[in-house]
Structure formats: structure tokens, C-alpha cells
Amino acid sequence: METKQFIIIGIAIALVIAVAAPFLASGDPDGLESAFFSIYEAKPFMGSELDEDAAGAAEEQAIAATGNDFSYEALMPDYSIPGMDKPGEVFAVVIGTLLMLALVFVVAKASARPDN
Amino acid sequence: MHIPDAFIPMGQALIYWVIALVFIALALRWARRSMGEEKIPLVAVLAAGIFAIQALNIPIPWGTSGHMVGAALAAIVLGSPFAGVFVLTLVLLVQGVIFGDGGITVMGANIVNMGVVGGFVGYYGYAAVKGVIGNAYAAAFIAGWASLFISAILCAVELAIAGTFPLELGLTFMGTYHAVIGLIEGGITAVALYLIASARPDILEHPMGVSA
Numbered sequence: 001m002e003t004k005q006f007i008i009i010g011i012a013i014a015l016v017i018a019v020a021a022p023f024l025a026s027g028d029p030d031g032l033e034s035a036f037f038s039i040y041e042a043k044p045f046m047g048s049e050l051d052e053d054a055a056g057a058a059e060e061q062a063i064a065a066t067g068n069d070f071s072y073e074a075l076m077p078d079y080s081i082p083g084m085d086k087p088g089e090v091f092a093v094v095i096g097t098l099l100m101l102a103l104v105f106v107v108a109k110a111s112a113r114p115d116n
Numbered sequence: 117m118h119i120p121d122a123f124i125p126m127g128q129a130l131i132y133w134v135i136a137l138v139f140i141a142l143a144l145r146w147a148r149r150s151m152g153e154e155k156i157p158l159v160a161v162l163a164a165g166i167f168a169i170q171a172l173n174i175p176i177p178w179g180t181s182g183h184m185v186g187a188a189l190a191a192i193v194l195g196s197p198f199a200g201v202f203v204l205t206l207v208l209l210v211q212g213v214i215f216g217d218g219g220i221t222v223m224g225a226n227i228v229n230m231g232v233v234g235g236f237v238g239y240y241g242y243a244a245v246k247g248v249i250g251n252a253y254a255a256a257f258i259a260g261w262a263s264l265f266i267s268a269i270l271c272a273v274e275l276a277i278a279g280t281f282p283l284e285l286g287l288t289f290m291g292t293y294h295a296v297i298g299l300i301e302g303g304i305t306a307v308a309l310y311l312i313a314s315a316r317p318d319i320l321e322h323p324m325g326v327s328a
Contacts, residue, residue, distance in 0.1 A: 006315055007158070017168040021171040028175055029181070030117065031180060043179065065278075067125055068122055070122075071121070072220050073216075078217070079171055096211075096215060101163070112147055
């Protein structure tokens with residue numbers, strides 16, 4: 001396979017995953033969030049019921065424990081565009097994927113070993 | 117496994133940033149010495165693919181989900197643990213700044229856990245297991261699993277130091293969930309390595325065996 005073909009197929013696979021991810025991805029808390037909710041008694045360790053109120057309180061408790069109340073408003077929080085539902089999520093992940101491609105290309109080009 | 121800002125005190129978060137910056141500097145030195153210009157498109161595509169697949173949370177038991185991290189894959193394909201640091205640093209930067217996934221003050225800790233630990237355990241785990249059992253894909257699976265699991269264990273220790281998780285419960289919960297999520301990491305690492313090796317065996321930094 002030629003390099004150009006290989007790269008194009010790679011980009012195509014990344015974009016297919018990006019478009020499909022918002023539809024296929026599980027909305028359940030990830031491993032770290034689940035551990036956090038279990039420790040703060042908002043979710044059983046091996047059960048799936050999440051107590052939303054306790055989860056919210058747990059976040060307050062964490063801030064109180066660490067004193068780190070830094071907050072930051074991201075442009076597309078949680079891979080979504082506020083008020084745009086699924087199309088917004090697809091847009092967010094696709095834009096992120098293309099941004100990665102461009103950013104890493106530029107940074108890699110600037111830091112790679114010169115060939116000559 | 118992206119730690120949010122609230123989970124680690126500012127002072128400790130700063131220390132992880134310093135450690136991360138040391139490894140970022142070493143990763144840039146690796147790139148200058150060993151990442152040839154012909155590798156640039158591959159690195160960019162790997163990073164884009166890793167970003168996309170990180171958005172794909174796969175359900176595991178207990179109302180929990182997990183996703184691929186990808187540092188082990190980047191390290192194995194590009195032939196250096198620092199490739200994992202290089203790619204994951206940029207992935208975590210975009211995730212944190214644009215998408216609010218993972219904190220800003222604690223980004224150093226996330227880079228250490230996923231980029232540094234993921235890259236080093238992935239690369240050296242792959243080399244060691246491949247040396248013993250000889251099969252590259254089984255080695256990639258085991259190295260991928262171990263990279264994710266050990267990242268989670270380190271994360272639990274950091275959160276215990278932070279005062280957010282009690283040590284024993286944190287290790288038990290993080291270890292249990294990520295022992296399962298590691299199967300996702302190992303599986304995708306092995307499949308992706310197979311696809312890349314099938315399409316372009318020459319592109320792998322060490323096609324027949326990793327010389328550590």
C-alpha cells in the first residue's frame with residue numbers, strides 16, 4: 001500500500017469512528033467517575049444505579065477536600081454543542097479529530113528530525 | 117480516566133505538571149533525534165484516530181464504561197515510549213482546552229498517567245512479552261492491558277495523596293474497573309497493530325522485534 005493511500009484510509013477510519021462515536025458511545029460514568037461515585041456513596045461499587053443528588057454533592061465534597069475550585073468553560077463541553085443534541089456531538093468529535101490531525105501535523109513537522 | 121480539576125489540590129497538580137514537562141522535553145528530544153520527516157503523516161493520523169476512539173466509551177459491567185487511551189499503540193507503532201508521551205500530550209491538550217475533558221490545572225497528572233505511564237508500560241511491556249512468547253499481537257494485547265491498568269493504579273495513588281480517595285478503596289475500585297477496561301485497550305491495540313502491520317509492515321519502527 002502506498003503511503004498516500006495508507007494515510008487517506010487512516011483519516012477515513014478516524015472520521016468514521018468520530019461520526020459513529022456519539023451514537024455508539026456509552027453514557028455511563030467511566031472507571032474513574034464510577035470509582036469516585038462509589039467512594040462518595042452515590043453509586044454502588046458493583047451496581048448501576050446512580051444517585052444524581054449524591055453525585056452532585058460528591059463533587060462539592062471533592063472541591064472542599066482539595067481546595068481546587070478552578071473552573072473553566074470549555075468551547076464544546078463534553079464533546080457537545082449546547083442545545084444541538086446529537087448533530088452537535090457529531091460535529092464536536094469530527095472537528096476535534098480534524099483539529100488533532102492539523103495540530104499534530106504542525107507540531108510533528110516542527111519537531112521532527114530534519115532529513116538532510 | 118481524565119482527572120478533573122477538583123480532584124487534586126493546586127500545589128500537587130503543579131508538581132505533576134513539572135514531571136510532565138520533563139517528559140514532554142524528553143519527547144521533543146526523541147522527535148528531533150529519531151522521528152524522521154517521513155513519519156509526520158503517520159503520527160498525525162495516529163493522533164486523530166486515538167482522539168476519535170477515545171470518544172467511544174464502551175460499556176463494561178456495573179453501569180460503567182471505558183475507552184481506549186492509545187499511548188501503548190503509539191509507542192509500539194512508532195518504536196519509542198516517548199511517542200506515547202508526544203501523541204497523548206497533544207490529545208489531552210485538545211481534550212482539556214476545547215472539550216473540558218480532563219482538568220486544566222491537573223493536565224500534568226493526566227499526561228503523566230496516560231502519556232508517560234501508558235507509553236512506557238506499553239512499549240517495554242510489548243518488548244518484554246514479545247521476547248518471551250514471540251507473538252507480536254498477544255504481546256500488544258498484554259502490554260495494552262497493563263498500560264491501562266497501571267495508569268489507573270497510579271491515578272488511585274495520586275488521588276489518595278490528594279485526599280480525594282481513601283487509598284485502599286481507591287485501589288480496589290480503580291483496579292477492578294480498569295482491569296476490565298484494560299481488555300478494551302489491549303484488544304484495540306492488538307487489532308490496530310495488526311491492521312497497520314498488514315497494510316504497511318515497513319512503517320513499524322521495529323517490524324520483526326523490538327530492540328529495547
